[in-house]
Amino acid sequence: MQHTVSFTHNDKQTPVEVSTGVLLSDAAHLAGIDIGQPCGGQGRCGRCAVQVREGDVRRRSTLRLSPDDVEQGYALACQTVVEGDVAIYVPPQEKIERRLTTDRVVAEVTVPADYEYLQDQTVRRIHLELTPPSMDDQTDDWSRLQTAFRLQHKMERVACSVNLLREMGEVLREGDWQVTAIVETSRLTDEKTCKLINLQPNHVDEYSPLWGCAIDIGTTTVSVWLVDLMSGQVRAQVAEYNGQIARGEDVISRIMYASKNGGGEELRQRVLDTINELLETACKRVKARPEEVVKATIAGNSTMIHLFLGIPASNIRLSPFITAVNHPPLMTAREVGLKIHPEASVDCLPGVASYVGADITAGVLSSGLDNAENVTLFLDVGTNGETVLGNRDWLVTCACSAGPAFEGAGVVNGMRATTGAIEEVWINSETFEPTYRVIGGGKPKGICGSGLISLLSEAFITGIIDKAGNVNLMASSSRVREGAHGGEYVVAWGAESESGEDIVISRVDVDNLLRAKAAIYAGFTVLADTVGVPLETTDKVLIGGSFGKYINVEKAVQIGLLPDMDWSRFEFLGNTAVKGAYYALLDWRKRERITEIAKRMTYIELSADNSFYEAFTSALFLPHTDMSKFPSVAEALEGKVNK
Amino acid sequence: MPIEIPKDKWTGSIRAVTIGGTSAEGGTRAKSVTVGGQTSMPYLHYEALTPNKPVIAIEIKSHKPDDWSPLLAEAWGEAMAEPAQWAKKAEEAGADIIVLALTLADSPEDAVRVVKSVLSGTGLPLIVWGPGQAEKDNELLVPVSEATKGEKIVLGICEDKNYRTIVATAMANGHLVQSRTPMDVNLSKQLSILISDMGMPKDRILMDPTTGALGYGIEYGYSVMERLRLAALQGDAMTQSPMIVTPGFEAWKTKEAKVGEGVPEGWGDWKARAINWETLTAIALIESGADVLVLRHPESVKRVKDAIEELTIPA
């Protein structure tokens, strides 16, 4: 039977005649309308959505559409057939901007709703009015200041460094005995004792920002958030590769390097440089000076904290794997070399064990896992692949060396998730031509973690690589070729890229990604096995990591990084470590909570028997050797996209 | 109260695989050999009978080997110099299948010639192994495969790095493949998946989990085989191929079997010990699920065959 399909596109109407059962995409082609089909018309990418305004169609698949989309008449042109006269609206053809139902965007950072500077903060900015001295009142400056603290702010005991004493006389007189002090109290033990951090002349506007910073020292990526402690707002977020990478990609190499002559000092300096540069960048953004930052809270894995503090780390590596310190005492910026206010407190958060550090305890806090009613899985998709499983009653954790691939390091054309990074890729299964999205929209410079996940999945689903990751050189496309490291696939030709060089993914890159995803998958499956909790019974899977602003969970399932379960159970939390450090920076109770979490967590050593190795080899395949664990991927491979 | 015997209720079964093409299939074999088909763990007849007994293949070489134990040379004598003769003698010794191992010295023409002569020397089904170097294997096995269409030969040995060419030629010419992985359940499954992803029918794959001789890793192969068999019975399609093992090759590589002098006194009589080494290796693998056993010494063949008879008669 013949039907009329009337397309509206770019304010123009084009009717065509087709018979029953013709795909909307084919009808559009007849009408001379080009609907982009990055995946090659397989209903995988969801990029060919059109709106059915009138008439009957049959949708073979609505997998890429949200219920809202369907409600509004949206349909995938490549998966929808004509069953009567219809009117179709073709939206303006963007590139691939629209979010998919399978995308999980990193949760926005908001100031905790109940944040009260006066209640929660350990740092306080206070005004003091001192009675000027006279021939009658010969009290020394310091006692005079102490008296003001006691009488005006009920602070009985004030500690002060010699450096502040050196400046004190001048500051008091410059402000004509009107001064602003920044002090820190231990809210936990004693509100009447405080440490003087800064003293400046005159009274400062009480609403002006009071700067603190939350830092996560990752093995691969260092993140710094600059926070206004008055409002609690994060005012700048910056990140950069850890300068130590030049001396080894994983913690073990770093420890080895540190144990060599002068290596420890070099690594300490390298990470300090990274952090100090980040602080400077962040401060520049808010027109502040780093010296105005008066508090720093630091998360990081145990090795990173040791190296940052210049503490020998070699015992972390050697059995029985003992750290020098899991819970470092409070230090000053001057001692550790941070270029913020020299008297500022530097608070390194507590860790659990050699391979489960403060980044994870902070991550647990920020993910809310420690309060979860149902069993929840928390994955930190980072270099050390830590996993935590548990709820408010119990918490177990493990770590496995995943490598830096998902942070874009250790991959030839990998990069951090910043401007110029390819963050999503679709490959046409017929032509093997890719369509990609670049952060910032400009020319691509490389591929970030989420782009690599997307690319690996597409290359696999379209058959460019086989299940073992071998590049199929028989594929008929000039993009598949023999490269310096075996087979490779060209994602962007030199003509399209920022550098003018081809952007490729090579066999070696694929291997690195496979190993990374296999280690993480094996880590959480073995952990769940060890405590006897079936993975399917976990309520939620919380994903932390710095591979981009979003993760497409379907792609992550297709490569076997995440377990094949209902997508609605996945939440993407972004960098949970720095977020945890941020909460601890703001609120002393949350800071205490992290100490509690560290005490409660049970660390499982995965190398204790060969079950990890078994699970690892099993996961070293796309998506997994045991396909029955990945039914949705099996379906996708069979081309059945209906769900 | 009578004891109730617990029985496992398996959902899966081992695939029946037929080796050797008779005239009906366009080959020249006197008869074909079928292995597999089991629906229970080995020889638990109270759960299920054993539909096909494990079979013995005897390994011969295209050239008289100069590194084999004198005990083997003594057993096979002059026949070792002439593959067709050797095959005939192996058939007399009780072989169900002949394994012909090609060597690096063979040219493609030599390989085809020797395979054809063995085919004419015996009516038994054939397994042909390349010399074990990926390039050379491909160079020899492709012409052999093409020249023997219809014979339903098993071509070996496919490993993860070189499987494509061998699988492609086996598919094109109606042969089977021997898929070998190094003593690991996952790797075994993975290679099976890759081979069947190429379109190879699953009933033309023999799994070779890699054999360790007694004292040289037999326990790893043993457990890998038990695990593969359990997985197969639980319904995992990628582990349901019959298993081929090489106790002859592995046992006769060991010092215990190979040499008689300069060894500890506690090892006892050389010949008896050597044959025990091969036989006991084979028996342990039969207990763990082997379907095709590649042996070397005629006496081991006899003992193992007798044991198979005894095991396959329901208790």
Next chain:
Amino acid sequence: MALSGIQIYKLLPQTNCKECGFPTCLAFAMKLAAKQVELSACPYVSDESKKQLAESAAPPIRLITLKAGSEVKAGNEVVMFRHEKTFYNKPGLFIRVKASDPDLAKKVAAADAYKVNYVGMDFSIDGFAVEADGDLTSAVKTIRTVTKRPLILMTKDATLLDSALSLLAGESALIYAAESSDYEPLADLAKKHKAALAVKADSLDALADLTQKIQAKGVEDMVLDSAAATLSASLTRNTQLRKLALKNVRSLGYPIIAFPCDAKDEGIAAAQAIAKYAGFVVLSEFKPELLYPLFVLRENIYTDPQKPIQVQPGIYEINAPNPESPVLVTTNFSITYFSVANEVEGSGLPAWLVVTDAEGMSVLTAWAAGKFDAERIAKAIKGFDLASKVGKKQIVLPGHVAVLSGELEEELPGWDIRVGPREAVDLPAFMKQALN
């Protein structure tokens, strides 16, 4: 049913007091689940929990110890297949002797003195089974002059047994065997002399019936003989026995004795008995050419499969190397070894492959754990006396541990240290291009 870590945790105080020596109650619970620690280490566990935990921990197969100057244990097994956990107690290998044998002392002495070494372990036979075809008492006397190993006494004659067992005071012998028609006097003797009693019947029903009757007479230590005559029958019976025992059928929860000595092919029957669930194996005579392979098989089957798969450290010759061939170094993790060996073997290039003892870890893991460093590699090169085998003195290190090359040069002066590729698959190309 064994409880999982979380299930056990719920029975513990959950105070994380650390007094048990573990950082949290959950860590302790998981050690309990793995049977690596005793519940008594927890000072605060409730009596109710103690009871629940004890029930789940009782071994399904009774541990039987035969003891004299040495001892041999059987039982306490918990799995059908070794990969599920491990097989714990290696079956004892006994040599059968006849009381009437005029050469008894000589034969027993020869077997007793037998010792054979396999990868650093010494094996010897576990005991003797004495057939009472003559004067058992004097035979036992004779035997005790030449060996202190445990005995199995094979007779149903209560009078003979009583006097023979009196000679073995302080030992735990095994009486073979009680059957339904004659068990009573034998059970009394077993009780009197604290001996274990073998129980024989040709059906599992009869066996279960008999063990219960004997237990009622106060005998706890029993060993089962299912009287199976063929390989097929004994595989079936032994499998059923193990399965039933693991299902907590207490009347069948005892070790099994097997008699390959009566089989058509003794070696094959003994091998099957070792692999398939026997606890005591009786052989017809002392034959080192069979004993040695059986010891090795037993050792292999009873190795803990949870430990990483290892190959023997040593020098492996690939493709007939000569003194000019390169020396490749890797670890003794089996998969690592296999990938390297297979690649090189496949390339046809000759090489010496030195496998170091890295406790079964792969190159990267071992390096990370400090088990594959310059010192250890140098020790292996020296220990295996490689210098006497090669003239060229060229060592190829795995690319993953390129950092070790400097230190290794210091450790091994005179050797040319090369850094090879990271992956084994690239070795042949490297050997063709970079070496020579």
